[in-house]
Amino acid sequence: MPGVKGPSDYSKEPPRHPCLKINSKEPFNAEPPRSALISSYVTSADLFYKRNHGPIPIVDDLERYCVSISGLIENPNELFMKDIKMLSKYTVAATLQCAGNRRTAMSKTRKVKGVGWDVSAVGNAVWGGAKLADVLELVGIPKLSSTTQSGGKHVEFVSIDKCKEENGGPYKASIPLSQATNPLADVLLAYEMNGEPLNRDHGYPLRVIVPGVIGARSVKWLDSINLIAEECQGFFMQKDYKMFPPSVDWDNINWSTRKPQMDFPVQSAICSLEDVHAIKPGKLKVSGYAVAGGGRGIERVDVSVDGGKTWMEALRYQKIGIPYIADDPSSDKWAWVLFEVTVDVAHSTEIVAKAVDIAANVQPEKVEDIWNLRGILNTSWHRVQVRVGHSNM
Known part of the structure; x- marks a missing residue:
């Protein structure tokens, strides 16, 4: 060349x-x-x-x-x-x-x-x-x-x-x-x-x-x-x-x-916490990214502080101060959204995130169900363990 x-x-x-x-x-x-x-x-x-x-x-x-x-x-x-x-x-x-x-x-x-x-x-x-x-x-x-x-x-x-x-x-x-x-x-x-x-x-x-x-x-x-x-x-x-x-x-x-993989499935991950994170009890901001392939916007991001038993909907945004609407021309349809939600954490637990796109595709719960020998497209619920310590922290 x-x-x-x-x-x-x-x-x-x-x-x-x-x-x-x-x-x-x-x-x-x-x-x-x-x-x-x-x-x-x-x-x-x-x-x-x-x-x-x-x-x-x-x-x-x-x-x-x-x-x-x-x-x-x-x-x-x-x-x-x-x-x-x-x-x-x-x-x-x-x-x-x-x-x-x-x-x-x-x-x-x-x-x-x-x-x-x-x-x-x-x-x-x-x-x-x-x-x-x-x-x-x-x-x-x-x-x-x-x-x-x-x-x-x-x-x-x-x-x-x-x-x-x-x-x-x-x-x-x-x-x-x-x-x-x-x-x-x-x-x-x-x-x-x-x-x-x-x-x-x-x-x-x-x-x-x-x-x-x-x-x-x-x-x-x-x-x-x-x-x-x-x-x-x-x-x-x-x-x-x-x-x-x-x-x-x-x-x-x-x-x-199998056909070559093209569009990527709906995905999200918590980025404000590492895999095992020590925190104090009380309010905790959980934030991360969510994205779907094929130009499909993110309709919802759900966060759980009890391993997936109950859920809270997170705030989604692309540009700060501008409401994100999944299929609106003002939104960047090929780009991720960032999400955040404030939760109450009283004891050590597993915090989980899952996203839903505008076609109602949702991340699968278990990684075992989508395991494949090349390890691609792990879009299972993202899980982070938090360890709560008390006043001596």
Whole structure:
């Protein structure tokens, strides 16, 4: 790729925030403390979780960098950054969440394979860039197309990133053409994050943002876009990030029986408390985040201080001082909501949170019911143990 290269080792990694909890050093995978997530509706680039599969690419000549668009189309082309920036710029507030978020809790039920994420493999940012629908129109693909004249039905994104799972080849993923060409799906070729150019960890100089979909499909360090007839055949589409029932293990797995995971289910987590938290008896503010895939807003967040016997509804908000209405145009439909509720805690107990989206989807109660061998999509009720001490604290 002119202007950008994917290193073969980890000697030129970017600096990272010292508070990040490192789950894997090479490749670098890390998350912020859960308390950092609720300090702001928009997550800073420094504190946004880092999910990588290989060494971070290096840009050495931005003017030479371009993205090729080819495959089952009539007019293949190469676009430079100046071409992409000439298109209308859009900003989209969207939450990205790794499919493995909360994997550590799932692994306590039975061993799973993957990076051991706590509850912070998620973040919310304002992404800026060109709509993919506008980019594809430049190469002759009309908006709201579901197939090209040559039979392309999927849009594959190929990264500069090289990873061992692809035998040293590039990371890649795809989405349906109908989603890519729909302006309302807000799929971006993004070059900004929170009003600043992307940093290296988050895809500089150009990445894909697919709102409402697991983070694995928002390919970073974009190298090329291919119009293809079937879904991408890459490792992370065909042999990873698929949801299997608890009965499937590594001896009987058949990857072809499941579709690649796209939308993420409704999710919430308490961020104001750690897993075992010592507190004084009395009033306690419980706060966290809730988010649903597919642009579905959060209708309700329920919090229990008795392990799920009784519930209180939490206050939901995105912008402070502006009422959040789940399906209202004033709300950011691709973004999380933050929630808070003040509870009375008299003795040691389990505090639980669960969210409900506008389609009345609700988080499942037990992690055992959704256990899967890859440990993805742990959206079970989030539980935190609190230990109450008295006057000698």
